[in-house]
Amino acid sequence: MYLENLSLHNFRNYTDLETEFIPGVNVLLGANAQGKTNLLESIYVLALTRSHRTSNDRDLINWDADTAQLATRVKKQVSSMPLELELSAKGKRAKVNHIEQSKLSQYIGQLNVVLFSPEDLSLVKGSPAIRRRFIDMEFGQMSSKYLYNSAQYRTILKQRNQYLKQLKFKVQSDKVFLGVLSDQLAAYGAEITFQRRQFLKKLEKWAQQMHTQISLGKEHLTFEYVSQVDQEEELTVDQLYKKLQEAFSEHEEHELQQGTTLVGPQRDDVRFLVNGKNVQTFGSQGQQRTTALSVKLAEIDLMKEETGEYPILLLDDVLSELDDERQTHLLKSIQNKVQTFLTTTSLSGVARQLIDEPRIFTISQGTLHVET
Ligand SMILES: Nc1ncnc2c1ncn2[C@@H]1O[C@H](COP(=O)(O)OP(=O)(O)OP(=O)(O)O)[C@@H](O)[C@H]1O
């Protein structure tokens, strides 16, 4: 898929923007603080209805306005579909084909993006929360069922945590209701865990290929899903449900003391292993970068496999973070395949040689100017 155009009204520092893109590589060139990341962010928000940089939608609306409007036309193999999103203090309104969607989960998934920014290098180095967020954002785009299950899980988890606090402070004494919440949590938790494992298996296959290529056959990348509840790979949803139920009753006393839920997929993690060793603890800087890059590039192929369409790739300032060899791998693997938006303060070296007929836009204070 690719974006034919983009129109922004009061999104961040873009008061009024109307522009058209090419299906290949669109380079966004500009000095610092001009609006390069803001533009990528607008595409990300159009895809997922929320930002990768802030959880507060007010930040996305121009400081002098109350409402932001974003619109684009997505070209797919057989269709061309307008998407519209409006952000305001009242909430979000999302339209597909000019028809308002009552649930955002019906809207998400129409446009698929893969974003790669320097912070993504922390996918390997950073905390488990970063990897869980990665899983939720990527798998959510590919599966509305995953999106639904994880939203339900979050809601019930919140309720259960509140209830545990009330029990702790003796506002409540009814443990039967706690049992009901535990049961619901186990049901959704089992679904989420099962789907995560399935997706990770598929992602691993693509990431492995990429990693082997970049490391010139010297390194073998594998993934490991880390959970307190089950160590086995191949459990069914039913088995996972029983495991989670057991875990909740096992930890109940401790949870009542702490006033919060202590087990479940909200605490799980993914480990990346290079030649069998955890790359987070034992990997060199270069191996960690190669791993992060391989996982990101694998997403492109996984999305194609799952949805039948290549996603759109958003590269925020990453070329400067990668050495020539990794830049070459990145640019070669997207060539003539994936529509790419690439921000940079200057286009030089490998990138200038390798990108085939880019369209170059210069960005200055929230306005776009087409160079070529
Ligand atoms: N809600 C908003 N309303 C108006 N302006 C905003 C809003 N949010 C951010 N900005 C402005 O947008 C500017 C550009 O931000 P952006 O992150 O896109 O810069 P950039 O071009 O990516 O810069 P860099 O090269 O440093 O990454 C910021 O300096 C900020 O002043």
Ligand SMILES: [Mg+2]
């Ligand atoms: Mg930026």
